[in-house]
Amino acid sequence: MSKGKVVLGVSASIAIYKSLEVLSKLKKRGFDVRFVLTKESKELISPVIFKALTNHEVYDDVMKELDLDGTNITHVSFAKWADVFAIVPATANIISKISCGIADDPVSLIALATDAKKIIAPAMNSHMYLNPIVQEHLEKLKSLGWFIVEPVEGELACNTVGVGHIADENHIADSIESCFYPDILKGKKIIVTAGPTSEAIDPVRYLTNRSSGKMGFALAKMAKYLGAGVTLITGRVCLETPFGVRRVDVSSTLDMLNALKKEIERENELTVIMAAAIADFKPEKREDKKIKKDGNGGFGLHFIENPDVTVEIGKYAKSLKKTVKLVGFAAETHDLLENAKKKIEKKGLEFIVANDVKRSDIAFGSDYNEVVIIHKNGEIERVERSEKLKVAYEILRRLAW
Ligand SMILES: Cc1cc2nc3c(=O)[nH]c(=O)nc-3n(C[C@H](O)[C@H](O)[C@H](O)COP(=O)(O)O)c2cc1C
Numbered sequence: 078m079s080k081g082k083v084v085l086g087v088s089a090s091i092a093i094y095k096s097l098e099v100l101s102k103l104k105k106r107g108f109d110v111r112f113v114l115t116k117e118s119k120e121l122i123s124p125v126i127f128k129a130l131t132n133h134e135v136y137d138d139v140m141k142e143l144d145l146d147g148t149n150i151t152h153v154s155f156a157k158w159a160d161v162f163a164i165v166p167a168t169a170n171i172i173s174k175i176s177c178g179i180a181d182d183p184v185s186l187i188a189l190a191t192d193a194k195k196i197i198a199p200a201m202n203s204h205m206y207l208n209p210i211v212q213e214h215l216e217k218l219k220s221l222g223w224f225i226v227e228p229v230e231g232e233l234a235c236n237t238v239g240v241g242h243i244a245d246e247n248h249i250a251d252s253i254e255s256c257f258y259p260d261i262l263k264g265k266k267i268i269v270t271a272g273p274t275s276e277a278i279d280p281v282r283y284l285t286n287r288s289s290g291k292m293g294f295a296l297a298k299m300a301k302y303l304g305a306g307v308t309l310i311t312g313r314v315c316l317e318t319p320f321g322v323r324r325v326d327v328s329s330t331l332d333m334l335n336a337l338k339k340e341i342e343r344e345n346e347l348t349v350i351m352a353a354a355i356a357d358f359k360p361e362k363r364e365d366k367k368i369k370k371d372g373n374g375g376f377g378l379h380f381i382e383n384p385d386v387t388v389e390i391g392k393y394a395k396s397l398k399k400t401v402k403l404v405g406f407a408a409e410t411h412d413l414l415e416n417a418k419k420k421i422e423k424k425g426l427e428f429i430v431a432n433d434v435k436r437s438d439i440a441f442g443s444d445y446n447e448v449v450i451i452h453k454n455g456e457i458e459r460v461e462r463s464e465k466l467k468v469a470y471e472i473l474r475r476l477a478w
Pocket residue numbers: 087088089090091092115116117118167168169170171182200201202205
C-alpha cells in the first residue's frame with residue numbers, strides 16, 4: 078500500500094541525477110511518485126528515464142494531456158493528486174520564477190496550482206546561491222510555507238568548493254517523508270540515546286554489546302518528523318544521522334552520562350528517551366598500554382558496576398530544578414514484564430518500552446521491533462511487530478501531552 082503521493086519537479090541543474098536518487102529512496106520507503114520536468118531539464122536527462130523508473134507518464138510540456146484523476150487538465154490533476162510537491166533539484170531560475178508567480182513550464186505551473194506541502198532542494202554555483210536576488214526569493218518562499226532543504230558546502234560543477242551543493246538524498250527524502258506526519262511534538266525538546274556504550278580494556282580493545290542503534294535512530298528521526306527539537310547521543314554505530322537532528326558521539330557509559338548532564342544544563346524542560354544499550358559493567362582497570370601476549374595463557378578481567386545512568390540523570394535534573402521526563406527501554410531476555418515494571422519505579426519513568434532481545438526477528442540489529450509499553454499507572458499497551466520507524470511513532474505519540 079502506498080504511504081503517500083509525491084510529485085517530484087525537476088529543473089535543469091547539474092545535480093539533476095539527485096532526482097533519481099531521491100526517487101529510489103522514496104520508492105523503497107513505499108511512496109508513489111510522479112515526475113514533472115521543465116523544458117530545459119529534458120536536455121540533461123531524457124524523460125524516458127523518468128517514465129521507465131516510475132512506470133508512469135511524465136508531465137514535461139504544459140500542453141501535454143495527461144489525466145490522473147478525471148480532471149482532464151494535466152496541471153490541475155497533478156496538483157490535486159500530490160500530497161507533497163518537491164522540486165529536486167531546484168535551479169536559481171525555477172526558484173525565482175516560482176517566487177514571482179510565473180507559470181510557463183510544468184514545474185512552476187504545478188507550484189502555483191497545488192495545495193500540497195511544498196519542498197525545494199536548491200542546487201547551484203555558490204555565486205548564484207549567495208546572490209541576494211536568489212536569497213530574497215528563497216526567503217519569500219520560506220515565508221509562504223515552502224520548506225527549503227538547504228544546500229551544503231561541497232564540490233561544485235565549476236571545479237570550486239562552496240555552498241550550493243545539493244543536500245544529501247536521504248535528507249531530501251526525510252524532509253518529504255516528514256510532511257506525512259503531524260507536528261504533535263512541536264516546541265518540545267527531546268534527547269534520544271542510542272547504540273551501545275563501550276568500555277575500554279586497553280588502548281586498542283573494548284567490550285560492548287550487540288545494539289545496532291537502529292531503534293534510537295528511528296526515534297530521533299521520527300521525533301524530528303513530529304516537530305521536536307532533537308539531540309541524539311549515540312555510542313559507536315554505523316548509521317547516518319537523521320536530517321535536522323543534532324548528534325553527540327560518545328563511547329563509554331560515563332561519557333553518555335556526562336553528555337546527558339550537559340543537555341540537562343542547557344534546557345529547562347526536556348524529555349529523555351533512553352534507547353541506548355548502556356554497559357552495566359566495566360573492567361575495573363583500563364591498561365594504559367596494549368596488553369601483549371606473554372605465553373602465560375591469557376589474563377583475567379574484573380568488572381565493576383557502572384552507575385545507573387537513568388537514575389543519575391533523574392537526580393541531577395532534580396538538583397538543578399529542571400523538568401525532565403524520562404522514558405526507559407528494557408532489553409530483557411526473561412520475565413519481560415516483571416523486570417520492566419521494577420525499572421519504572423526505580424528510575425522514575427513516565428513509561429518503559431520493553432522488548433525481547435532473545436528474538437532474532439526483532440530488536441538488536443533488526444529493522445523491526447515489537448514492544449510492550451508499560452505506563453507508571455500500570456496500564457499496558459502492545460505495539461505489534463512493525464518497522465522501527467513505525468514503532469517509534471507509536472512511542473512518541475504518547476509523549477504529545
Ligand atoms: C550543464 C548545465 C548545468 C547547469 N546547472 C545548473 C545548476 O546547478 N543550478 C542552476 O541554477 N542552473 C544551472 N544551469 C543553468 C540552468 O539550466 C538554466 O538557468 C536554465 O534556464 C534553467 O531552466 P529551468 O529552471 O527551467 O530548468 C545549468 C546549465 C547547464 C547547461
